[in-house]
Amino acid sequence: MDSLSQVVLGAITFALVKDKEIGKKSLVYGAVLGTIPDLDVLLNPFFDSVEQLAIHRAFSHSIxxxxxxxxxxxxILSKKYNSSYISWVWACFVALFTHPLLDICTTYGTRIxxxxxxxxxSLNNVFVVDLGFTLPLLIATIALWIMKNKNPKRSKIINISLILSTGYLVWGLVVREIVYYKFETVLQEKNIAYEKMNVAPTPFNTFLWQAIIKTKEGFYLSDYCIFDKEMNTHFYFEKSENQLLPELEKRPELEPFFNFAQGYGLVKKEGDLIKIYVTKFGPMTTDKKGPKFAFPMCIKPDGSYYALQNPPKNYDEILNKLWIRVQGK
Structure with a gap:
């Protein structure tokens, strides 16, 4: 998940164990530990786009x-404070391990x-940036930093913030299962045979969800908002050149990319290039011509590859459409 969420989650979980002993310092230790797993991105400049996938959220995110x-x-900390080693192990572990546990909740996933x-x-129950999860922890972190260490309300603030943030993740799981079932029902009614389906939240919310349905011929895509008056039964279809996949998947240097795609690779033949889009996140946007995906892996005729950086230029329009759709319109 985003860095701010990991910082405040690390701070609050460490404080859950050590606030009564060291007060505000527990927030600092927890924030640092909660950040450490993502420091693997510092290695990115030394590797190409596929090699970066092999490194990020790998060992640094494992149990x-x-x-x-x-x-x-x-x-180190038990010697510094001359207190129980086991309690420090537990404090450090919860601050560290809640980082990959939170990442599991996102569509990106992690290799725990x-x-x-x-x-x-990946559980696909929350987007990588969602204030519904982050705000309770952020407010609690700020409050604890302002309050005196001896204030008896500190423990209550820690507990409430963790209950609210965890409750938000549970809410996401419940809603996802409901939406998943709704899409299953529609697919059965339409007699659409499919291999697998991913239902994931759209950016910044748990109200609007998108379905990515893989078939032998390609992908069906649709969305559903919990405020919709009726179930959306319209699906976009994107044809995929799946016959090209077996040979590509045999290439060991592309293994990290296909592991990351989790079976949701959309293959397009465009001129001499083969472009593979990771569809598990859903399209960046959808217009009258259909869904638009970004950041494909491009494979040249000579077998070399590169990641095409083509971010959309109309972010304002995309966010405006998202806001309207989140309201069930």
């Missing part, structure tokens, strides 16, 4: 990394069991 670093950090498996795990 084994959290365990190892917790043991080491706790050794790396290196045992390179598979991404």
């Amino acid at each position: 084994f990394f959290s365990i190892i670093l917790s043991l080491l950090a706790a050794k 069991l790396y290196p045992l498996t390179k598979s991404y795990y």
Whole structure:
């Protein structure tokens, strides 16, 4: 998830264990630990776009990394404060491991069991930036920083913020299951045979959801808002040149890309180029001509590849359409 969310989550979870002992300092330690897993992005300049996928959210986001670093950090902190080593291990672990646990909730996913498996795990119940989750933790962090260490209300603030933020994630899970079932029902009524379906939240909210349905011929795409008066039964269809996938998936240098795509690669043949779009996030926008995807992996006739950086230029229009659609219009 975004850096701010990880910082305040780390701060509050560490404070949950250590606030009574060290007060405001627990926020600092927790914020630092909550940030550490994402420092793998500092290696990006040394690798190409596919190699970056192999590195990001890999070992630094695995449970084994959290365990190892917790043991080491706790050794230092327990000596500094001359208190129970086990309690410091627990404080460090919750601040570290809640980072990948939160990332699992996003569509991006994370490799929490790396290196045992390179598979991404994702619950798809929250977008990578969502103030519904972040605000309670941010407000609590600011309040704790302002309040005196001996204020008896500190524990209550910590607990309430964690209940609210966790409750928001649970809300996302429940809504996703309801929306998933609705799309399943529509697909059965339309007799659409499909291989797999991903239902994911649209940016910044848990009201509007999009469905990405994979078939042998391509992908069906649709959306549903919980404020819609009736279920949306209109689907866009994007044909995919799936017959090209078997050979491409055999190339070891492209393995990180296909692992990341999680089976949601849309293949387009455009001139001499083969373009593969990761559709699991849904389209950037949709117009009369259909859905528009961004950032494809482009493969040249000679086998070389590169990631095409083509961000949309009409962000204002995209956000305006999103805002209207979130209202069920």
